[in-house]
Amino acid sequence: MAERKTLTTASGIPVGDNQNSITAGPRGPVLLEDLHLLEKLAHFNRERIPERIVHAKGAGAYGTLTVTKDISAHTKAKLFSEVGKKTELFLRFSTVGGEKGSADAARDPRGFAVKFYTEEGNWDLVGNNTPVFFIRDPLKFPDLIHTQKRNPQTNLPDATAVWDFFSLSPESMHQVTILYSDRGTPRTYRHMNGYGSHTYSLINPAGERTWVKFHVKTNQGIENFTDEEAVKVSGEDPDSATRDLFDAIAKGEFPTWRFCVQLMTEEQANAFPFNPFDLTKVWPHADFPLIEVGTLELNRNPANYFAEVEQAAFSPANLVPGIGPSPDKMLQARLFAYPDAHRYRLGANHQQLPVNAAKATDVNAYQRDGFMTFGDNGGGSPNYEPNSFGGPVEDPSAKLSPLALEGAAAQYDHREGNDDYTQAGDLFRIMSDEQKSHLIGNIVGSMRPVSDEIKYRQIRHFHGADPDYGKGVAEGLGLDIAKVLATE
Template identity: 55%
Template sequence: MTKPTTSNTGVPVESDDESLTAGAQGPVLLHDWYLIEKLAQFNRERVPERIVHAKGAGAYGELVITNPEIADYTKAKLFQPGVRTESLVRFSTVAGEQGSPDTWRDPRGFAVKFYTEDGNYDIVGNNTPVFFIRDAIKFPDFIRSQKRLPGNGLRDHNMQWDFWTLRPETAHQVTWLMGDRGIPKTYRHMNGYGSHTYQWVNAAGERFWVKYHFKTDQGIDYLTQEEADRLAGTDPDYHRADLWNAIERGEYPSWTLKVQIMPVDEAESYRFNPFDLTKVWSKKDYPLIEVGTWTLNRNPQNYFVEIEQAAFAPSNIVPGIGFSPDKMLLGRVFSYADAQRYRVGTNYAELPPNRARAAEVNSYSKEGAMRHTFNAPEVPVYAPNSYGGPHADPERAGDGGQWGFDGTAVRAGYIRHAEDDDFAQAGTLVREVMTAEERERLAHNIIGHASNGVTPEVLERVYQYWRNVDADLGAKVEAGVKANLAEADGAAHQPAQEGQSAVAGDSAAPKVKVGAQA
């Protein structure tokens, strides 16, 4: 028997096909309540897209802890021997909008929510171990420089390079971005990183600094700029479809979770500032330690409900895990949860992908738009109280991973350590990590991007920026960009051929891949 159509409140609907009108050709009547409900619901069908990471894909999975020694470093329940924890991941691009191609050159978001016995724990990272900036106060400026111009609404390479070259701390991440890993072959073929430095606390109260590394078991693979540009036009949802189809086929992608662990008392004397998000810790100094295996084994049943409404925030931590003096992390602790309250709503934590699944929720939060759970009427709405309401338990919660610091308010930036330099690790990446072929592709990608609409004044800084990273790379970038511009200038001054417009701008653009957007 076919189920009857009803309104959102369960009232049977008279017709799915015709509106109520005053006669066959008369005006539509306002009291056709189902028409009004249907159109009003449709008008509100989309929540505001994320300002960053708007385009993405996701799936459910499970983390299984395989190394019992990890419990020596943290009391967090999800990292205890043999524990299995359900999780949700959302992969994404950063700068593009909802409808943008998956294969633009861009960092990839790598946000994971673990449904633990002590509440939800979110690791909100990227497919790179570093980031463009080291202080959250610069974040709005950085993102605006990667978005669109206010006048014409277009992406602008000049704006990007202007910001990057005025902020030398971006060099390490931009080198990653312009290299092979700037366009992963699929979401399955990239690593994920917590990127930030976090704090772990064990059962004895000992503290450690930690960095997360999700190493893909499928192997690192990438798209060339030319492959990515082709797919951007022919298959803009390439990465989303690949992830969905792989899981549907039963080819469950997996990652090996590893960590770097630094004893707290070694941070002050380490050669790089360990809390600077633009730096990595040397694996020779702090080798990777295996934690467990993380596998994606279930697709969402509804993309909007489970992925678009998924809300990740680094403020979601659990006992045994805390923050660090990482200024970007501390800024994100506020901004991410605040963004979700604006984007999804005050009570976003009640939605299916965000609510606690393995932990009991005892909260004094109440009311607000779309609230649908509530305490029994006899439960007090304030704390402390004398009537059996929940109360804070510092022994169970821990202190959230505190650390000592000077109480004087300053705007001092990071303390410089012995080998801190904005270009040094980028140079090491180029000279010691990349192969000769990878260096060639890096130069090719930079030349193509910088040849596209960047002003002469900014280009001079671009050349110096890359010379500071590596002298040979800088020279190659300068020679390549100048050759491209000379070729474009020559083409612009050629007489118009039959059937070809000679209007300025039609043929003056450099012959580079305009899809090479960061």
């Protein structure tokens, strides 16, 4: 048997007794001089960090991206520079609306966030298992999430709030149709796709821009629970997807995904019939086919959940040279909101935590100090720029290419003239009869407690997407579709 290590305090001081507190006699009170006891209790009181507001419960694993197709004509990002190139990564899956103790099988979108440890720094692709979202204007994000959380008085889930918001936000129709189909209850994290969802930009060595959407397509096949199966599994094993992912990797059954892109030129974007940066819509694959550029594999479990999964911090603002943002309003807000959430939850130096730290490049920044600063904190080097003492300097080749903008600064009505029904209707129409039945049944079950006013308003949206969609929900709720349509 290997020699056991000596137990120490967090400061490395040997602990003489970890079984008994220091007391004044066998029956006396505990003494304040028991420094080991004080350290254990004080640290215990601080073991929990603030829970993520969204994506609170998750699972993660390490892996690699292997490039299978050369797209260097579109991007100067070095991770895509040659076929066969491998980049290490960490991927975190999550549910969105529930708390840390919620069930993995709950009806909810799933987060799909990937941190690529590239030689040019970390690139974070922070998306979901759906290619669209409920809203297109970030001003509405806090309102949306409040409806998915608990009622402020009863502390219970609130179907009225959910459907009141959806019925007053027709742009949610596409995502609502996905969420209440069986795609809203994936069987496991391995059996679902991931999407960057937003439009991003690729910049090539000549400074030319191509708009891009990222798709991560499972090789395990899509598998979903029915609503009845999801309810049953949630009661029997609330951690079903977390368990499945860990066990599969532990057994060497490494899950893989096809890493794909859709590409659109600036000229195509300018001539596109709708806003290509609208997060509530997809780009038609017939016009912009998927191009497979790599294979993503997960092959290593974390050694410690808290250190590596709970403290993992992803930000869409982590964009390496050759990959940039777009005018997508939701993305623009996430560029601020995500790193700001990490500064609140983990501290100003969260990038120094091992799971978040850049691995293949030196970090040469002028940020100093703050809670939990690791290393020498820059030593005696200057903490300002420009300076005359050999400090790091900017690299002009990493600048984004100029993007032409037009229009007056104003608050534009994002719903005016927008078609929020066609793509939701298209999705409904390609479903099988069984899939349509499940979708309508799931919606009916969720909407049953809400008022007729909200039901009527939401059913009119379903009818706008497809008459059979609206009629099916109305009949499921025992309502006359003609009366619903006649009521304003």
